[in-house]
Every structure is written in structure tokens, then in C-alpha cells.
Amino acid sequence: MATTCASERHDHHDVYAAQCPCREVLDLLANKWSALAIGAMEEGPQRFGALQRRLEGVSPKVLTSTLRRLEEKGFVDRTIYPAVPLHVEYALTDLGRSVAQPLAQLRTWVEDHVDEIA
Known part of the structure; x- marks a missing residue:
């Protein structure tokens, strides 16, 4: 077995x-703010303020926490440019870009079917 969560039939992880x-x-990744932040960064690197405006309703605290978690797991790169004031940009890594497509499909599905959901 590869890990403690590998199934008996398969040598891979079992969610x-x-x-x-x-x-x-x-x-x-199933968190709404993560899914939306990844979607917003599909357009290219984004500054914090631009992300906050795009993700209407997210608080600065929640956005900061979300971006930190995405960075810690390798989905997002944070680049600091030495300027006054500091210029910080967030961009998807290769890993982040690889999950962007399935999340985009989920967001589209939700938009297309939300009126059918009670």
C-alpha cells in the first residue's frame, strides 16, 4: 500500500x-472562495484588491486566509515586487492551472442549474 488511505484493491489514495x-x-478546493479565486486568476496574475473586487462579498480576512492556503498547497504563487507601497501579485501555478478547468466546469454547471435547485 502506498499510504494508509490506499484502498485494498488499488495502490492509490482513497478520498x-x-x-x-x-x-x-x-x-x-470545494470551498467557494477557493473555487472563485482560482477562477479569477485564470485571467492572469491578480493583485489582492482586484481579487477582492472580483470576488464580491469576500472579506479581506477570508481572502487572505484562502490565498495563504492555496499558496501553501502549491496552487498559487505570491510574488512581492519591491515598490512603495509593496506590490503583491497572486498567480496560478501549473498545479493551480490544472485544477482550474474542472472548477470552471463546476462553476458553469452551478450557474446553468441554480434555478432548478430548491
């Missing part, structure tokens, strides 16, 4: 296993 690290990643 249904209680101790599987997949769950932490799923929790991060």
Missing part, C-alpha cells in the same frame, strides 16, 4: 478513507 490527505485538499 473516502478517514485519514486520507486527499480530504484536506478536497476541503480546500
